Amino acid sequence: MGRRHKTFFVLEIWSTQPLEEIISEMIFDLGGLGMEIGERSIRVFFEDPSTRDVAISTLVAFLRDLFGQEAIAYKVWELTDPGWELEWRKYFRPQWVGESLLILAPWHEYKPIPHVQTLIMDPGPAFGTGRHATTKMCLMALRDIRGLYPDPWSVLDVGTGSGILAIYAARLGACDVMALDVDEDALSWAKRNLALNGVGEKVILSCVPVEDLQRGFDTIVANISCDVILELMPQCIKRLKRGGMLILSGILESELGRLLKASPQGSLDLYSVSFQEEWACMCLKRS
Known part of the structure; x- marks a missing residue:
């Protein structure tokens, strides 16, 4: 046959x-x-x-x-x-994010470049290969805030998809990373990508809801839709340590006003906002 x-x-x-x-x-x-x-x-x-x-x-x-x-x-x-x-x-070409991060697929040939980090991402069915504007902005936000937090730096990735944000946090030096997703297929694909990048032992993958977590984090990143962010924001704030950073994307520029109105005054300060195409990424720092 x-x-x-x-x-x-x-x-x-x-x-x-x-x-x-x-x-x-x-x-x-x-x-x-x-x-x-x-x-x-x-x-x-x-x-x-x-x-x-x-x-x-x-x-x-x-x-x-x-x-x-x-x-x-x-x-x-x-x-x-x-x-x-x-x-x-x-058609899946190497993807630059800024000047210091290069995202490759497993079959790409690559010669190391000084001062350039690489991530190996298998482009499967899960969201997040570094090509979408929201993913790029979250990656750059993680890089930009890294210096604010001494070791041990703890990071929670809500809606991890392919695992790319959790992987990059681990590669930036976070020794305590948790990545959540309700889609078990996405978690399976994220596990493969963790292994490809040598951070399988540094990142905990889980389908546990945010509200069930009994601990805090220095940084929480969520690259999901505006409606889901609004639903999860109170739970995320409760798990964000004092001085911690909440990185939010997957939101349109036109939706920023909704998120800012929903941010509790007095507990979160606007740290930065970035834009690519029609998308936005917002960083909020807990007081």
């Missing part, structure tokens, strides 16, 4: 707008494997049916909000192709 070929799910998009740069920034964080640029359309490939539907609806809704309902047409179909599963790798 011949080898069984994998089935891929293809989202094909037609638009009058230039989509390549926008889509390339999003597809891997949404669990996509890669894309092909055609003469009149762009094809985005997915393998995992459990994440496919959410990813496709998220991507299409985002593009239609950006360009208008009539500017985007699409269809979804299946492809059985024994060779394409390796071809998509060429």
Whole structure:
């Protein structure tokens, strides 16, 4: 019997707008494997049916909000192709975050560069490969605040996804890192990425709710949606040590006002805000 070929799910998009740069920034964080640029359309490939539907609806809704309902047409179909599963790798390029952090996939060849840290991230179905603006801003925020906290530095990553923020915290020297996610598949993928970066013994992965934690942290980072942040903020503040930093992203610039209004006055001070594209990252320091 011949080898069984994998089935891929293809989202094909037609638009009058230039989509390549926008889509390339999003597809891997949404669990996509890669894309092909055609003469009149762009094809985005997915393998995992459990994440496919959410990813496709998220991507299409985002593009239609950006360009208008009539500017985007699409269809979804299946492809059985024994060779394409390796071809998509060429679209996953090394990603710089600032000038001192380089994110690579396991198959990338790399020669060490002085004063540059590297993270090895397998682009699976979990969110967070360093390509999305919110992930980049959280990574830079962790780097920027590192000097504020002497060892032992403790970090809580809420909604860890691929584990990238927890991994980087450990690589920056945090010796006490906990990464939470309600998605057990995401935790499995995060475990693989921890091992790829040699920090498997430094980071605790858990699906325990924030409210069940019985301890505090110097830094809490949450790269999730604005609505979830608003829901979890009181629990996060309770677990943030005095002088600790709360790093929040996954929020649109237009949503900053909602978060600032929800921040308890007198207990959190605005430390910094950064922007990339339409996204924002806010750092709040506990008084």
